[in-house]
Amino acid sequence: MKTYPVTETADVVIIGSGAGGAPLAARLAQAGKRVIVLEAGPHFNASDYTPDEIEARELYWLNERLSGGINPQAFGGNNSGTGVGGSLLHYGAFMPRPDPRDMMLHTETGMSVDWPFQYNELLPYIEKVEAFIGVSGPEHYPWDPTRHYHYAPPPANSAALKMRDGCDALGIRHADGPTALITHTIDQPHFGTREACVNCGACHQGCRNGAKSTPDNTWLPLAVAHGAEIRADCVVHTLETDQRGHITGVVYRHKGRDIRQNCDQLVLSAGAVETARLLLHNGLANRSGQVGENYMTHISTQAWGVFDEDLRPNRGYPSLTITEDMMRPKDADFAGGYLIQSLGMMPVTWGSLVARGTTRRGPELARTLAQYNRSAGLGIHGDCIPNPNNRVVLSDEKDALGIPKPLITHSYGPNELAMHAHASKLLTSLWQAAGAKDIRILDRAAHMIGTARMGTNADQAVVSPYGQSFDIPNLWISDHSTFPSATAANPALAIMALSLRTADAMLRQ
Numbered sequence: 001m002k003t004y005p006v007t008e009t010a011d012v013v014i015i016g017s018g019a020g021g022a023p024l025a026a027r028l029a030q031a032g033k034r035v036i037v038l039e040a041g042p043h044f045n046a047s048d049y050t051p052d053e054i055e056a057r058e059l060y061w062l063n064e065r066l067s068g069g070i071n072p073q074a075f076g077g078n079n080s081g082t083g084v085g086g087s088l089l090h091y092g093a094f095m096p097r098p099d100p101r102d103m104m105l106h107t108e109t110g111m112s113v114d115w116p117f118q119y120n121e122l123l124p125y126i127e128k129v130e131a132f133i134g135v136s137g138p139e140h141y142p143w144d145p146t147r148h149y150h151y152a153p154p155p156a157n158s159a160a161l162k163m164r165d166g167c168d169a170l171g172i173r174h175a176d177g178p179t180a181l182i183t184h185t186i187d188q189p190h191f192g193t194r195e196a197c198v199n200c201g202a203c204h205q206g207c208r209n210g211a212k213s214t215p216d217n218t219w220l221p222l223a224v225a226h227g228a229e230i231r232a233d234c235v236v237h238t239l240e241t242d243q244r245g246h247i248t249g250v251v252y253r254h255k256g257r258d259i260r261q262n263c264d265q266l267v268l269s270a271g272a273v274e275t276a277r278l279l280l281h282n283g284l285a286n287r288s289g290q291v292g293e294n295y296m297t298h299i300s301t302q303a304w305g306v307f308d309e310d311l312r313p314n315r316g317y318p319s320l321t322i323t324e325d326m327m328r329p330k331d332a333d334f335a336g337g338y339l340i341q342s343l344g345m346m347p348v349t350w351g352s353l354v355a356r357g358t359t360r361r362g363p364e365l366a367r368t369l370a371q372y373n374r375s376a377g378l379g380i381h382g383d384c385i386p387n388p389n390n391r392v393v394l395s396d397e398k399d400a401l402g403i404p405k406p407l408i409t410h411s412y413g414p415n416e417l418a419m420h421a422h423a424s425k426l427l428t429s430l431w432q433a434a435g436a437k438d439i440r441i442l443d444r445a446a447h448m449i450g451t452a453r454m455g456t457n458a459d460q461a462v463v464s465p466y467g468q469s470f471d472i473p474n475l476w477i478s479d480h481s482t483f484p485s486a487t488a489a490n491p492a493l494a495i496m497a498l499s500l501r502t503a504d505a506m507l508r509q
């Protein structure tokens with residue numbers, strides 16, 4: 001890897017090496033820019049990963065976040081990661097495309113906000129991402145016959161097969177979901193061999209053989225091959241500006257020392273909580289007053305049922321079966337929609353989810369936990385309406401670097417509550433139809449979205465439709481924080497597509 005002296009001004013510094021930062025790093029480096037990526041977490045070696053859920057905690061962002069509101073969100077492993085590759089190192093690799101209607105929900109329903117551009121502008125970038133990183137999917141996708149996946153799906157695990165039974169009984173269409181993993185071995189340019197998925201089920205503990213498509217086996221090797229430098233274990237805390245208010249550089253903490261790195265352009269890709277926190281802490285780019293505002297999640301209601309036979313939910317790719325039939329249900333009393341996916345899960349994650357999500361305690365909880373091997377899950381990802389009461393602010397407590405810890409307020413509004421109720425009923429019916437007993441609904445929210453929304457009006461948005469700050473022309477944001485509304489689809493694909501789009505905009509200037 002090429003390295004740059006810290007005394008040299010970089011063309012571009014990118015804070016964060018995940019879904020938002022990595023594609024852009026590769027694209028800009030390919031175009032000849034001197035790119036430095038500053039990543040708070042370490043560089044992991046994939047061959048060191050084990051399926052052990054306790055060891056996998058090294059992949060999680062565990063710095064304390066304070067959580068409030070009526071539906072306080074659980075952080076830690078459930079919602080973000082750290083390390084060279086970001087949260088994608090331990091994501092589930094479920095990779096549906098966003099529904100075009102979700103980007104125009106305000107026009108459709110009068111609720112939420114429209115995105116500042118339509119889906120057809122994002123589609124070419126989505127196709128580029130899928131082709132480059134490797135996404136598997138079915139030959140015919142029932143909800144979009146035009147699309148084509150480059151790899152065949154992995155085998156279905158027991159939860160995926162049970163969901164198919166439930167869907168067939170209720171007349172709901174289903175398919176193998178798009179998954180960001182490869183099912184035949186390839187030579188990934190600038191990385192080397194990526195082995196085919198062996199269906200081990202340990203995606204959330206890090207994929208040992210490179211089958212799961214992550215920045216450290218796709219975008220980042222490409223970036224490095226074109227001269228980008230990735231500095232791990234570097235926590236940025238200060239963004240510096242000149243008298244005009246333009247960014248001049250950043251200061252980061254590395255091995256106990258503060259180091260200044262100057263740059264011509266700065267990209268924030270630290271994720272929806274840390275990006276907002278850095279801007280608020282440094283008092284920057286907030287003329288609109290929107291930094292930290294409109295924090296969103298995906299409604300992620302789950303239903304777990306117990307079957308007569310052993311299902312071994314730890315085995316196989318966890319989330320293969322999908323239905324998008326509920327993207328606009330006919331009987332909906334809410335705006336937007338949700339997709340449903342099947343769920344397998346590792347035992348410690350499942351046990352803590354059950355303990356947190358139900359009121360069962362003592363012998364009743366022990367009896368429930370003992371049913372692990374016969375359990376299978378269904379989960380939704382549902383759209384979330386931006387709400388000015390949900391936000392990230394700086395709390396009164398400080399972290400080890402003396403920076404205020406973030407306080408995240410999160411409450412469902414009427415639309416989210418109606419969607420949760422609809423999904424709870426349907427998931428229960430699906431599991432009943434598949435033969436499950438002892439069905440439990442878990443009310444949960446996933447992903448961290450919003451806080452630096454994009455838009456066309458500088459009074460109402462933090463960045464332009466291309467991710468450029470309205471206040472500071474050499475500051476860009478490329479991560480989950482720019483989404484004006486959540487959209488129902490799992491987010492990584494759209495974040496990566498937007499990242500390439502922002503890179504193109506930067507190169508045009």
Ligand SMILES: Cc1cc2nc3c(=O)[nH]c(=O)nc-3n(C[C@H](O)[C@H](O)[C@H](O)COP(=O)(O)OP(=O)(O)OC[C@H]3O[C@@H](n4cnc5c(N)ncnc54)[C@H](O)[C@@H]3O)c2cc1C
Pocket residue numbers: 015016017018019020021038039040041061077078079080081082083084085086087088090091092093094095204234235236237269270271272274275278447448478479480481490491492493495
């Ligand atoms: C358990 C789990 C499962 C998921 N499953 C799926 C899935 O199946 N499909 C899907 O589409 N999405 C999934 N997601 C969501 C997806 O992973 C995230 O939405 C996405 O990775 C967010 O990308 P990002 O670039 O916004 O942030 P991140 O990927 O979190 O990247 C931010 C990076 O910035 C670094 N950073 C933060 N602050 C600083 C600082 N001050 N200085 C330097 N570096 C900093 C962090 O260490 C991190 O590496 C999952 C997420 C989790 C946690």
Ligand code: SF4
Pocket residue numbers: 181196197198199200201202203204206207208209210211212316317318
């Ligand atoms: S199931 Fe496949 S993609 Fe997931 S960790 Fe195992 S080999 Fe990797």
